[in-house]
Amino acid sequence: MLNELESAGYIFRIQGKGSFVNKTLVNKKVLVTENNNFHKHFKESVSEHSEVVEAEIIQDKELCSKLKLKNQKLLKVARIKYIGNVAWAHQTNYIPIKYLPDVNIDDVDSFKELATMIRKKYRIDIHQEKSKKYMQVIVDTPEEIANFIAKDGEPCFEFDRYTYFADGKIFEYVKIYINYKYYSLTIKD
Numbered sequence: 001m002l003n004e005l006e007s008a009g010y011i012f013r014i015q016g017k018g019s020f021v022n023k024t025l026v027n028k029k030v031l032v033t034e035n036n037n038f039h040k041h042f043k044e045s046v047s048e049h050s051e052v053v054e055a056e057i058i059q060d061k062e063l064c065s066k067l068k069l070k071n072q073k074l075l076k077v078a079r080i081k082y083i084g085n086v087a088w089a090h091q092t093n094y095i096p097i098k099y100l101p102d103v104n105i106d107d108v109d110s111f112k113e114l115a116t117m118i119r120k121k122y123r124i125d126i127h128q129e130k131s132k133k134y135m136q137v138i139v140d141t142p143e144e145i146a147n148f149i150a151k152d153g154e155p156c157f158e159f160d161r162y163t164y165f166a167d168g169k170i171f172e173y174v175k176i177y178i179n180y181k182y183y184s185l186t187i188k189d
Contacts, residue, residue: 033186046084054078073097088182095172134160
């Protein structure tokens with residue numbers, strides 16, 4: 001019985017000390033609500049917008065591996081997200097070019113609202129597709145990102161998100177950093 005519980009991730013063992021309950025939720029269905037905390041930091045109404053810091057076609061074996069693809073060309077779009085004039089997030093999307101034929105990387109403005117552009121031009125609504133996120137809190141935010149969103153060394157949430165088509169193929173891989181002040185989760189079981 002203990003072997004089955006250990007295999008399922010519900011317990012862990014320390015030789016000579018015993019078996020202990022793992023505090024990790026294993027395959028438990030929960031409801032998650034993502035919250036931005038803008039109302040705590042901005043008294044007046046301010047608008048949210050993005051600035052494109054990089055848009056290019058790349059070829060990267062490691063990223064293609066994450067996307068479960070053979071080495072091929074990817075669109076890379078890096079953006080800083082602002083609320084008013086405060087940078088709160090850094091997001092980099094990687095999308096196989098095969099899904100975005102004739103994409104124009106010189107039209108940088110079209111990448112400010114990347115999901116909208118993809119929905120209008122390619123009829124793919126990524127907000128309606130399934131996704132999977134891996135999240136952790138980090139204090140060693142990469143310097144090139146910290147310079148935008150965590151100048152005072154604040155912790156950040158780091159996300160790896162995969163967006164899937166209905167057939168299970170990965171449409172995009174996204175790396176996101178969010179300054180801890182502007183994000184929280186509510187989890188209900």
